[in-house]
Amino acid sequence: MRRPVLPILPALTLLLMLGPVAAGLWxxxxxxxxxxxxxxxxxxxxxxxxxxxxxxxxxxAMLLSLSTGVGxxxxxLAVVMLLLAGWSGTRAFGVLERLLSPLLSVPHxxxxxxxxxxxxxxGWIARVLSxxxxxxxxxxxxxxxxxxxxxxxxxxxxxKEIPFLILISIAALGQAQSQSSLKIAQALGYGRVTGWLxxxxxxxxxxxxxPVYVVLAYAxxxxxxxxxxxxxxxxxLSVQIVKWMSDPDLDMRxxxxxxxxxxxxxxxGALVCWRIAEAVIARIGRYWIDTGARGxxxxxxxxxxxxxxxxxxxxxxxxxxxxxxxSFAGYWGFPDAIPDGFTLRNWxxxxxxxxxxxxxxALIAGxxxxxxxxxxxxxxxxxxxxGLRVTQRGxxxxxxxxxVPQTAFLPGLQTLMLGIGAENGRVPVMLAxxxxxxxxxxxxxxxxxxxxxARTGTVAAALGASPDAVLWRVxxxxxxxxxxxxxxxxxxVSVGQYLPTLLIGGGRVTTLTTEAVALASGADRRAIGVYGxxxxxxxxxxxxxxxxxxxxxxxxxxxLSDG
Amino acid sequence: MDKGLFLxxxxxxxxxxxxxxxxxxxAPGTVLTVMGPxxxxxxxxxAFITGTLSSDFSARGTxxxxxxxxxxxxxxxxxxxxxxxDDLLFPHLSVGENLAFGLAPGGTKSARHEKIAQALAEVDLAGFADRDPATLSGGxxxxxxxxxxxxxxxxxxxxxxxxxxxxxxxxxxxxxLVFARAKxxxxxxLMVTHDAEDxxxxxxxxxxxxVQG
Numbered sequence: 001m002r003r004p005v006l007p008i009l010p011a012l013t014l015l016l017m018l019g020p021v022a023a024g025l026w027x028x029x030x031x032x033x034x035x036x037x038x039x040x041x042x043x044x045x046x047x048x049x050x051x052x053x054x055x056x057x058x059x060x061a062m063l064l065s066l067s068t069g070v071g072x073x074x075x076x077l078a079v080v081m082l083l084l085a086g087w088s089g090t091r092a093f094g095v096l097e098r099l100l101s102p103l104l105s106v107p108h109x110x111x112x113x114x115x116x117x118x119x120x121x122x123g124w125i126a127r128v129l130s131x132x133x134x135x136x137x138x139x140x141x142x143x144x145x146x147x148x149x150x151x152x153x154x155x156x157x158x159x160k161e162i163p164f165l166i167l168i169s170i171a172a173l174g175q176a177q178s179q180s181s182l183k184i185a186q187a188l189g190y191g192r193v194t195g196w197l198x199x200x201x202x203x204x205x206x207x208x209x210x211p212v213y214v215v216l217a218y219a220x221x222x223x224x225x226x227x228x229x230x231x232x233x234x235x236x237l238s239v240q241i242v243k244w245m246s247d248p249d250l251d252m253r254x255x256x257x258x259x260x261x262x263x264x265x266x267x268x269g270a271l272v273c274w275r276i277a278e279a280v281i282a283r284i285g286r287y288w289i290d291t292g293a294r295g296x297x298x299x300x301x302x303x304x305x306x307x308x309x310x311x312x313x314x315x316x317x318x319x320x321x322x323x324x325x326x327s328f329a330g331y332w333g334f335p336d337a338i339p340d341g342f343t344l345r346n347w348x349x350x351x352x353x354x355x356x357x358x359x360x361x362a363l364i365a366g367x368x369x370x371x372x373x374x375x376x377x378x379x380x381x382x383x384x385x386x387g388l389r390v391t392q393r394g395x396x397x398x399x400x401x402x403x404v405p406q407t408a409f410l411p412g413l414q415t416l417m418l419g420i421g422a423e424n425g426r427v428p429v430m431l432a433x434x435x436x437x438x439x440x441x442x443x444x445x446x447x448x449x450x451x452x453x454a455r456t457g458t459v460a461a462a463l464g465a466s467p468d469a470v471l472w473r474v475x476x477x478x479x480x481x482x483x484x485x486x487x488x489x490x491x492x493v494s495v496g497q498y499l500p501t502l503l504i505g506g507g508r509v510t511t512l513t514t515e516a517v518a519l520a521s522g523a524d525r526r527a528i529g530v531y532g533x534x535x536x537x538x539x540x541x542x543x544x545x546x547x548x549x550x551x552x553x554x555x556x557x558x559x560l561s562d563g
Numbered sequence: 564m565d566k567g568l569f570l571x572x573x574x575x576x577x578x579x580x581x582x583x584x585x586x587x588x589x590a591p592g593t594v595l596t597v598m599g600p601x602x603x604x605x606x607x608x609x610a611f612i613t614g615t616l617s618s619d620f621s622a623r624g625t626x627x628x629x630x631x632x633x634x635x636x637x638x639x640x641x642x643x644x645x646x647x648x649d650d651l652l653f654p655h656l657s658v659g660e661n662l663a664f665g666l667a668p669g670g671t672k673s674a675r676h677e678k679i680a681q682a683l684a685e686v687d688l689a690g691f692a693d694r695d696p697a698t699l700s701g702g703x704x705x706x707x708x709x710x711x712x713x714x715x716x717x718x719x720x721x722x723x724x725x726x727x728x729x730x731x732x733x734x735x736x737x738x739x740l741v742f743a744r745a746k747x748x749x750x751x752x753l754m755v756t757h758d759a760e761d762x763x764x765x766x767x768x769x770x771x772x773x774v775q776g
Contacts, residue, residue: 386618387617387619453649455651456651456653457615458645461639462717463664463715464639464640464715465639467637467638469639473664556657557654557695559697560654560655
């Protein structure tokens with residue numbers, strides 16, 4: 001890194017992260033008011049909004065976005081907080097944590113397919129229980145997956161968000177001195193759960209507030225999970241926006257743009273309400289503390305949280321098992337618990353297509369994750385060398401791309417590209433992925449990078465090592481494990497991206513994720529099994545390598561084995 | 564030539580509030596001990612001399628080393644060696660590689676290896692070059708850290724409570740070793756400590772910093 005480059009890296013990173021978001025929102029404003037020169041339309045007019053409001057499905061679509069998003073966030077957060085309250089520091093919690101960590105990187109689409117294959121009327125659970133227990137010899141005629149209330153979609157979001165919130169909270173727990181507070185509360189006669197909620201929860205929540213907002217914004221506007229598990233008539237608002245975007249009639253883009261702004265308003269409104277609810281709950285909590293209640297129901301709460309956490313981990317895990325079964329299944333009639341036979345035919349048939357998609361996925365993810373890693377290290381090193389301070393505002397900027405719903409700015413970004421005649425394709429898709437990969441890579445690497453003992457740098461400099469030599473010869477090798485983990489996080493985030501690939505790629509960039517989600521409308525479970533597994537593998541393999549490589553490289557270095 | 568480490572009218576403040584002020588010449592082969600309660604800015608003074616002062620602080624005055632004003636030199640050009648209370652051996656390098664990191668560049672490969680072997684033998688660690696530093700005892704690590712620093716041929720030595728992590732028996736032994744090597748190389752030494760025994764063993768001038776009102 002030459003001297004002139006390093007100081008401008010933080011600004012460049014911010015530009016790459018926030019530029020597309022700002023451009024995309026701007027690109028939605030003009031068409032939303034009827035201005036789309038590419039389609040020969042000039043505004044301003046209120047026609048797009050009128051058309052959106054005239055769409056009969058709108059109230060229901062908005063309600064679905066709200067109910068599934070808020071519901072999934074509340075349930076996931078409640079389960080995670082009760083899990084921490086009842087079990088943090090225990091052996092059961094350690095087991096659960098180890099089970100959940102790898103599940104974090106399972107792509108949303110694969111987890112959603114797995115859940116669908118489990119709980120559908122013709123799913124694995126029904127097959128295992130039939131006909132012995134249920135008496136069914138054909139799948140019952142009930143709508144479980146894609147149910148009109150979006151309950152299955154909500155469940156799909158909950159099982160994926162629980163691992164995320166747990167890992168974020170565990171990081172926050174370390175700074176909250178939770179164990180000593182809990183001990184004091186217990187000595188005063190409080191139950192574990194009540195004592196934790198009254199003393200530790202406020203501090204932990206203050207730390208994880210932004211990630212919780214990210215979960216809320218994401219769950220309210222997710223597209224791939226909604227396509228796979230969500231209702232169809234009408235779908236959620238975000239899915240409808242994507243439908244309008246893919247309509248060959250350019251007029252429909254106006255509706256998509258207006259819908260995007262509506263989606264943004266919906267999410268912002270929900271975040272504001274959430275913030276108000278935080279204050280209300282804080283007040284209620286103070287009253288609760290004031291009553292001095294010691295917590296009679298603690299054991300029940302703790303047990304149910306452990307049960308729900310276990311069920312959620314099992315749902316993702318068994319979902320992957322059933323995807324595997326389907327991908328190798330020969331004939332598998334209802335209600336057999338396992339297929340009649342196993343075959344490689346499904347893999348042979350979908351091999352060429354899925355390998356091409358894997359190549360595209362790996363190319364995009366590899367370049368994007370490397371770019372994000374280099375920018376992140378550059379930013380952190382600049383922060384270290386120039387003594388920059390990270391303010392609360394800086395952290396907000398980092399979270400901003402994750403708080404603005406994808407469906408709010410990606411349609412505008414695509415329309416904007418159309419307007420300036422930019423080609424759809426791989427490079428724009430990479431830039432769009434970078435918007436979402438950068439924050440996660442940064443969040444993953446920043447704590448270990450900053451926690452590095454700066455005296456080591458002082459010693460190395462005193463031994464005559466230049467700042468660059470300190471970085472390359474001391475700091476980066478010592479941080480090999482967190483660096484590879486951050487890279488794996490970046491790869492997994494990129495692999496899982498659906499909407500940026502679909503919209504910015506203009507349908508011409510085919511990754512494992514776009515292929516898998518496109519299969520949702522069909523009923524080819526074997527193809528879904530193959531693509532879902534490949535997608536999961538592409539996201540999980542880097543994590544396995546991130547664990548294995550440092551263990552091999554530093555096998556003779558005990559000082560780095562537990563870092 | 565003015566051999567030695569000269570601190571002239573050094574004044575360090577934080578947010579406009581003066582933390583410490585000091586002016587002292589340290590002659591080659593002698594030790595200046597700076598004492599004072601924790602939080603008084605002892606480590607800050609060392610950071611100023613090594614060129615790693617955080618931007619929270621502002622400093623005035625000059626640091627002269629062997630007649631050269633190094634106040635504004637980058638950290639890696641100052642030729643000021645430092646030992647902390649932790650050994651801070653690089654955990655990813657072997658003992659020998661740690662010493663090679665310190666050893667001033669130049670010389671053939673075999674000559675460099677020979678120098679490293681000599682340095683290890685000098686502190687009774689012959690044959691330790693391929694060891695993982697994490698497998699060494701506290702006293703062995705301290706000796707490796709000392710030799711790594713000396714191999715970089717510094718012109719002055721800073722000690723930041725360097726013996727406080729060692730147990731009593733080891734402490735005197737390592738302390739004598741460090742002072743003996745520094746004297747043998749005629750290095751000016753600045754030690755910060757809050758241990759009176761360390762100060763007495765150093766045998767040089769003692770400055771006690773007070774918390775500024």
